[in-house]
Amino acid sequence: MxxxxxxxxxVFVNNFVLVRFLGICPFMGVSKQTETxxxxxxxxxxxxxxxxxxxxxxxxxxxEPFGLPFLQTPVFILSIASMVQLVxxxxxxxxxxxxxxxxxxxxxxxxxxAVLGFSLIAVQGAYSFIQSIIFGLGAGVGFTLALMLLxxxxxxxxxxxxxxxxxxxxxxxxxxxxxxxxxxxxxxLV
Amino acid sequence: xxxxxxxxxxxxxxxxxxxxxQIGLCPVLAVTSSALNxxxxxxxxxxxxxxxxxxxxxxxxxxxxxxxxxxxxxxxxTFSTIxxxxxxxxxxxxxxxxxxxxxxxxxxxxxxxxAEAFASKNSVxxxxxxxxxxxxxxxxxxxxxxxxxxxxxxxxxxxxxFVADTAATFGFFSLPPGAxxxxxxxxAGMNIISARLRxxx
Numbered sequence: 001m002x003x004x005x006x007x008x009x010x011v012f013v014n015n016f017v018l019v020r021f022l023g024i025c026p027f028m029g030v031s032k033q034t035e036t037x038x039x040x041x042x043x044x045x046x047x048x049x050x051x052x053x054x055x056x057x058x059x060x061x062x063x064e065p066f067g068l069p070f071l072q073t074p075v076f077i078l079s080i081a082s083m084v085q086l087v088x089x090x091x092x093x094x095x096x097x098x099x100x101x102x103x104x105x106x107x108x109x110x111x112x113x114a115v116l117g118f119s120l121i122a123v124q125g126a127y128s129f130i131q132s133i134i135f136g137l138g139a140g141v142g143f144t145l146a147l148m149l150l151x152x153x154x155x156x157x158x159x160x161x162x163x164x165x166x167x168x169x170x171x172x173x174x175x176x177x178x179x180x181x182x183x184x185x186x187x188x189l190v
Numbered sequence: 191x192x193x194x195x196x197x198x199x200x201x202x203x204x205x206x207x208x209x210x211x212q213i214g215l216c217p218v219l220a221v222t223s224s225a226l227n228x229x230x231x232x233x234x235x236x237x238x239x240x241x242x243x244x245x246x247x248x249x250x251x252x253x254x255x256x257x258x259x260x261x262x263x264x265x266x267x268t269f270s271t272i273x274x275x276x277x278x279x280x281x282x283x284x285x286x287x288x289x290x291x292x293x294x295x296x297x298x299x300x301x302x303x304x305a306e307a308f309a310s311k312n313s314v315x316x317x318x319x320x321x322x323x324x325x326x327x328x329x330x331x332x333x334x335x336x337x338x339x340x341x342x343x344x345x346x347x348x349x350x351x352f353v354a355d356t357a358a359t360f361g362f363f364s365l366p367p368g369a370x371x372x373x374x375x376x377x378a379g380m381n382i383i384s385a386r387l388r389x390x391x
Contacts, residue, residue, distance in 0.1 A: 018366065019366050020220070021216050021217075021219040021220035021366065021369070022216055022220075022294075023216070024215040024216045024218075024219060025213060025214075025215055025216070025299055028212065028215065070271065070275065071271075072293070073267050073270060073271050073274070073293045073296055074263075074264060074267035074268065074271065074296075077263055077267055077296055077297065078260065078263060078264070078267075081259070081260060081263060082260075110263075110297075112297070113216050113294045113297040113298070115297075116293075116294060116296070116297050117216075117290055117294055117297075120290045120293060120294075121290060124290075163378070164381075165378040165379070165381040165382045165385070166374070166378040166381075169212055169374075169377055170374050170375070170377040170378040170381065171374065172374070173370050173371070173373050173374025173377065174370070174371055174374040174375070176370040176374075177367045177368070177369075177370030177371035177374065178367070180366045180367040180370055181367040184365065184366065184367060
């Protein structure tokens, strides 16, 4: 039951994008089409789950026992970066179409602060191994959900009469604000 | 001399990371609930930006191009860890408010972007000026957004309250949705001003 709470908390109550403000760059960058948004979301979810396991092991079996928690940031970011490289090679072999569609954003998962931010939050929360992985899954699903919602609305917005200065990124921010307002309705749920 | 000045000033307006390039947006939204927090975050990022630009520019002939990205990450992570530890020791209150966004400077796209696009190709002096300009451009954007949200959301500026304690304020602007809307409208405002400037020249 506790795992379920962690999952729901990460998806809705403390949505990584709309409430915690992590991963805003891909949120604004790849939310023009639902198809690429879904691909980006799934890739990020996968990276988050694997990095949840990886950083948990690193933190509690390497950094803590050797008294090196101050090296957390460089160690985490390097291991996440090399893992993303692996995912990229894997996608390139198995699904070249998706790889082309995600283009520049796949290497950018490394600098997606949602992934590193999630690892730091998970360590601060002192979650167990299983809890960490569920938390990572929830964070990824929440990211995908927010990305898909914004992409869906932005696709519809192409036919709307938006004032000239607000066109593009400006109106996307206002929409994200409204989405965030909707998500704040979930607070207190868990 | 004119060329060096250009490297400095471009970050302040024409290539402003927040309003023009739209990179490094997470802290822009997350820590700008007050002007002081925005200023602190901006200055912390500026420090990391200048130091990493200088070091990467110095090392540009040493770093093999195939492993340049991990090398940049190490350099940037080192400086953001320094900022994290120093802030924790000397500015514990600010450190608590900014929270994980200080270690997250390492994944701020501005740093990687400047390292890859500028510092790895240019001299030490122009890289330092580029870092300073970009950092200050980021800082004024954060401080402005923080000030607007603080004035509207809690009726104060730099923690000096100027309305009565009982006065109603737009609490919306202190909350996450207010951050998105403020940034969206400011970007629209910047577009209007830039269009006017273009027409005038």
